[in-house]
Structures are given as C-alpha cells and as structure tokens.
Amino acid sequence: MPDRQLGWKQALVDYVSVVNEAGLLGDAKAFRRVPDPYHRMRLVRRAEALEERAALVRFKPIRSEMKARLLRYEAKETEVAADLQLHTVRSYEQDRFPWLEERVEKERIRLIKSGTRWRVDGIEPIATEQHPLPMAHANRELVDEYGWPSRPVLPSIPLIKTDAEVPARSKVYAGPGTSGSWEDGYERSMPYRREEAVAYAERWWDRPNPAFENFDVNCTNYVSQCLFAGGAPMNYTGRRETGWWYKGRSGGQELWSFSWAVANSLQHYLSAPRAFGLRAEAVDSPRQLQLGDVICYDWDGNGGYQHNTIVTAFTPDGMPLVNANTVSSRRRYWDYRDSYAWTEQTRYRFFHLIDEF
Incomplete structure (x- = not known):
C-alpha cells in the first residue's frame, strides 16, 4: 500500500511541477505535458489570453511558486480520485516595483494505474468564477429591478451568526416606503472607510469569516462583507429582491437580499x-477606481454579471489589483484574463463608491 500511494502521489507532484513551470514561462506550448486534453485546452486558452495581455501592459512575471495540498482522496487498486488545492504565489514587476499575487484553486484529479506506473487521467476545476448563485424553479415572469424573480426557490444557505465580526459603528437604513428600521436606523454623512474595507478583504481573502456563512459561490457575499466592514449601511427592506441587507435567521428562515x-x-x-x-x-476606466471600489464581470457579454471583485491595490501605472472569493484571490490583476471563465466577449462594469453614505 505505501508503494502504491507513493506512485500516484508522485504523479500528482509531477503534474503540479508542469503547471507551475508552464505558468511562469507564460507559453501556451509549455502545457503540452498536461495529460488531460480538456484541461490542457483550458490552460492553453488562459495562457493565450495572458499573451494578449502582455502586449497591452508593461509588467512581467519574475517568479512563481505553487504549493499543493491534498484535501481528500479515494483510492482503489488501479484508480484514485483526489481533490487538490493549489496555492499559487507569483511575483510581478513593473518599473522595478514588485508585488505578489496569490490565488487558491481547487481541482479534482483522476489517476489510473497503467502497468506499474500511475498517470493523471482527468482534471476538473472544482470551482470557477463563471457560475452565479443557483436559483431553482424560479418564476421567470416575476422579474424585479435586480434582474431576479420576486419569489424564487433558493438553496438553503444559513446567514450571519450572532457573534458576527462587523464594524460597531455601522448603521442600517430601512429605506423609503418601509415601516420602521433595524438596529439603530440610518445615520447621515457616514464616510466610506476604504482602508478598513481593504483590511477586511486582505484578512479574509483565503478563508471564510466564521461569523458568516461561506457560500459555494462566495464572490458577492465576500465583497458585500468588505463594503459593510468599510461602513456601508445596510438598506433593510424585509424583501429579498430589494435593498442591500443581511439580517440572519428568524424562525428558521434565512433573511438576506x-x-x-x-x-x-x-x-x-x-x-x-x-x-x-x-x-x-459607474466610471469608464479602471484607472478611475480607488481602493475599496468594485468591478463586476459579465463573461458572456450578454448583460448578466457573474462575478465581483474589490480593489485592494494598484500597479505602478495605476491599474487596479483586486481581491475575490469563489476562487480565492489576492491582488490579482483586474482584467481576469487568467480566469477559466474569461472570454473574448467579457464585459466589465467599474463602480466608484461614493465617499459618504
């Protein structure tokens, strides 16, 4: 048994080495040693998109390090299914100014034994940025201002716990036309504390805040938490299709917009x-954004946005670096050409948050 485990684990190590080396070189041809043709195609498309980016920007990768962690596996005599976490740290440089980008991706890998050797047979990303929060059995005729039905049947997702780590000074506005308010009501002229939003984004980019539920598709939940940490007041309306709020549980019912x-x-x-x-x-260019601002991503260019990020830093020439969840990312270049979800049709919306709420 130990020899058999060593064999398939070594095949995983070899695969990680290939991906790390090819990613640093930035050459699509370097992925030819990835055994799964479908995953090889994903990696090649990503590499080609980054080659196109290289023609537009002035920074370059100078170092890449990938750490692999085996999350779980099921082993049989001649077949293994393994979930692998890949933590990539890349160093970039522009005008002699370096910065680090980090990303945590998860893949499900199938290995088979052929003769006396183990080889990787199939690779599938466990999570990507291209899937919105699922909504089952929705009545598509009831569409509100947010583009979602008024009374969908949603997956069961618990909300905020009682010991939530949130800013003590945050207030909640009930909204016009609603009866009453929640907590202390709305306090005018509250500043957006951009540095605190960024500090929260930096602290929780690679692990969930235990005070909140961690969704399978967590990008927007994470960005909302960051905005709230920066002092953005909730607009509690009591209706999930209006306002911006996250209240918790009431009689076993989940309450969030x-x-x-x-x-x-x-x-x-x-x-x-x-x-x-x-x-x-909404502003026209990513150069107009500041720390704590938001970028929205429409991968298909059809008006349906599927991913959100928050600005946490900038390159020397003023382009945003962003943090995100679902695929946990820290100081990632804003255009996301390195995402499996990115396409030539991708469209962006750049939102500059008002300095006072």
Missing part, C-alpha cells in the same frame, strides 16, 4: 441612483 450574495443583483443595486445609503457611480 439577493444584492448581498448574487453577483448580478449587486451590480443592479450599485447601478440604481439613490439619495443616500450604499451608492456608487
């Missing part, structure tokens, strides 16, 4: 004009 956790809904919420509360203005 679509805009808190669904990528397309947050994009719609930030697009809508309002006199106070969480507000943003």
Whole structure:
C-alpha cells in the first residue's frame, strides 16, 4: 500500500511541477505535458489570453511558486480520485516595483494505474468564477429591478451568526416606503472607510469569516462583507429582491437580499441612483477606481454579471489589483484574463463608491 500511494502521489507532484513551470514561462506550448486534453485546452486558452495581455501592459512575471495540498482522496487498486488545492504565489514587476499575487484553486484529479506506473487521467476545476448563485424553479415572469424573480426557490444557505465580526459603528437604513428600521436606523454623512474595507478583504481573502456563512459561490457575499466592514449601511427592506441587507435567521428562515450574495443583483443595486445609503457611480476606466471600489464581470457579454471583485491595490501605472472569493484571490490583476471563465466577449462594469453614505 505505501508503494502504491507513493506512485500516484508522485504523479500528482509531477503534474503540479508542469503547471507551475508552464505558468511562469507564460507559453501556451509549455502545457503540452498536461495529460488531460480538456484541461490542457483550458490552460492553453488562459495562457493565450495572458499573451494578449502582455502586449497591452508593461509588467512581467519574475517568479512563481505553487504549493499543493491534498484535501481528500479515494483510492482503489488501479484508480484514485483526489481533490487538490493549489496555492499559487507569483511575483510581478513593473518599473522595478514588485508585488505578489496569490490565488487558491481547487481541482479534482483522476489517476489510473497503467502497468506499474500511475498517470493523471482527468482534471476538473472544482470551482470557477463563471457560475452565479443557483436559483431553482424560479418564476421567470416575476422579474424585479435586480434582474431576479420576486419569489424564487433558493438553496438553503444559513446567514450571519450572532457573534458576527462587523464594524460597531455601522448603521442600517430601512429605506423609503418601509415601516420602521433595524438596529439603530440610518445615520447621515457616514464616510466610506476604504482602508478598513481593504483590511477586511486582505484578512479574509483565503478563508471564510466564521461569523458568516461561506457560500459555494462566495464572490458577492465576500465583497458585500468588505463594503459593510468599510461602513456601508445596510438598506433593510424585509424583501429579498430589494435593498442591500443581511439580517440572519428568524424562525428558521434565512433573511438576506439577493444584492448581498448574487453577483448580478449587486451590480443592479450599485447601478440604481439613490439619495443616500450604499451608492456608487459607474466610471469608464479602471484607472478611475480607488481602493475599496468594485468591478463586476459579465463573461458572456450578454448583460448578466457573474462575478465581483474589490480593489485592494494598484500597479505602478495605476491599474487596479483586486481581491475575490469563489476562487480565492489576492491582488490579482483586474482584467481576469487568467480566469477559466474569461472570454473574448467579457464585459466589465467599474463602480466608484461614493465617499459618504
């Protein structure tokens, strides 16, 4: 048994080495040693997109390190299924100024034994940025301002716990036309504390805050937490299809707005004009963004946004670096050409948050 385990684990090590080396070289041809043709195609498409980026930007990768962690596996005599976590740290440089980008990806890998040797037979990413929060059996005729049905049947996802780590000074606005407010009500002229939003994004980029539920598709939940940590007041309406809020449980019922956790809904919420509360203005260029601002991603270019990130740093020439969840990412270049979800049709929305709520 030890010899058999050593064989398939060595095949995993060899695969990780190939991917790490090819990623640093940035050459699509370097992936020819990846055994699964479908995954090889994914990696090649990503490498080609990065080659196109290299023609547009002035920074270059100078070092790459990939750490692999075996999360779980099921082993048989001639077949193994293993879940692998890949933590990639890459160093980039522009005008002699270096920075680090980090990413945590998970893959499910199938290995088979052929004769006396083990080889990788299939590779599938466990999570990517291209899938929105699922909504089952929705009545598509009931579509509200956020682009979602008014009364969908949603997956069961618990909400905030009682010991949530959130800013003590945050207030909650009930919204016009609603009865009453939650917590202390809305306090005018609250500043957006951009540094605190970024600090929260940096602390929790690679692990969930235990005060909140960690969704399978967690990008928008994570961004909402960051905005809330920066002082953005919740707009509690009591209706999941309106406002921006995350209240918790009541009688076993989960209470959170679509805009808190669904990528397309947050994009719609930030697009809508309002006199106070969480507000943003759409700008034309990523260069116009500041720390704590938000970028939304429409991979297919059809108007449905599937991913959100928060700006946490900048390159020397002023381009945003972003943090995100689902695929946990820290200081990743804003255009996401290195995502499996990216396509030539990808469209972006750049939201600059108003400095006072």
